[in-house]
Amino acid sequence: MTQPLELGEIPAPLLVFGGPYSNLEATRTLRREAERLRIPAQQCVCTGDLVAYCADPQETVAEIRDWGVHLVMGNCEESLADGAADCGCGFSAGTSCDLLSKEWFDYASRRFDDATRAWMGALPRRLQFSFGGVRVAAIHGGATRINRFLFPSQPDHDFAVELAEIDADLVLAGHCGIPFTRRIDGKLWHNAGVIGMPANDGGRQCWYSLLQTTGDGAININHHRLDYDAESAAGKMVRAGLTGGYHRALLSGLWPSLEVLPAAERLQTGRTLDPGVHRLSPQG
Numbered sequence: 001m002t003q004p005l006e007l008g009e010i011p012a013p014l015l016v017f018g019g020p021y022s023n024l025e026a027t028r029t030l031r032r033e034a035e036r037l038r039i040p041a042q043q044c045v046c047t048g049d050l051v052a053y054c055a056d057p058q059e060t061v062a063e064i065r066d067w068g069v070h071l072v073m074g075n076c077e078e079s080l081a082d083g084a085a086d087c088g089c090g091f092s093a094g095t096s097c098d099l100l101s102k103e104w105f106d107y108a109s110r111r112f113d114d115a116t117r118a119w120m121g122a123l124p125r126r127l128q129f130s131f132g133g134v135r136v137a138a139i140h141g142g143a144t145r146i147n148r149f150l151f152p153s154q155p156d157h158d159f160a161v162e163l164a165e166i167d168a169d170l171v172l173a174g175h176c177g178i179p180f181t182r183r184i185d186g187k188l189w190h191n192a193g194v195i196g197m198p199a200n201d202g203g204r205q206c207w208y209s210l211l212q213t214t215g216d217g218a219i220n221i222n223h224h225r226l227d228y229d230a231e232s233a234a235g236k237m238v239r240a241g242l243t244g245g246y247h248r249a250l251l252s253g254l255w256p257s258l259e260v261l262p263a264a265e266r267l268q269t270g271r272t273l274d275p276g277v278h279r280l281s282p283q284g
């Protein structure tokens, strides 16, 4: 893999989010929330997939670029930069996830010029920085593969394999669409979830995270729900002809296909998530 982009020290608090997914309404709402909290762009990290299911791909990319947050390349940016035929999630041919992704990918792919694709292709695949004295890395899916799904129910070993590739005690990852934090051998794997699509828990809110340092050298991690104008975002999808199913998911909070989910996450469908409050301290 290419060398990580080293950002040096980032002061607290840190706002972390994934998957804007072409959802301009959610992206603008989170930007306003960051401004309300007085968190500058240089203290915000996005774990990639700016472009996906929703109706405003160029506008969302423009909003994110204007905001100026730190960015990691998602598999969607990688695929658009490469001129690929699909989003690169690795769905099996003919599955409903594969068919659903073709709709939005074709819609989005027609809307980007060569300069924007080149910008996407130049995004870093890994960020490294120091936060509260802790080494932090930000990636998209896994360290071994940009589109590796790592869901909260997966065994410790799956995370340990990825952590062994990363020089950090706290990893910020995205891609799977569900917010969670796992402790593995004294390190934390944190997925803030995504802001562009609900988390299949039956609520239309999306998810982001706030990380704060404490006076005793620890880091507190809080998952947060993002309330935004989902009806406007869904209405735009209908008018754009993006009616394969994700437009309904914005309002129902339920994904149109569960194929990528492990059994435990399928059972969680429609149930309110509680990703908890987490703490990484020097004492472990």
Ligand SMILES: [Fe+2]
Pocket (backbone or CB within 6 Å): 049, 074, 075, 076, 140, 141, 147, 174, 175, 176
């Ligand atoms: Fe992804």
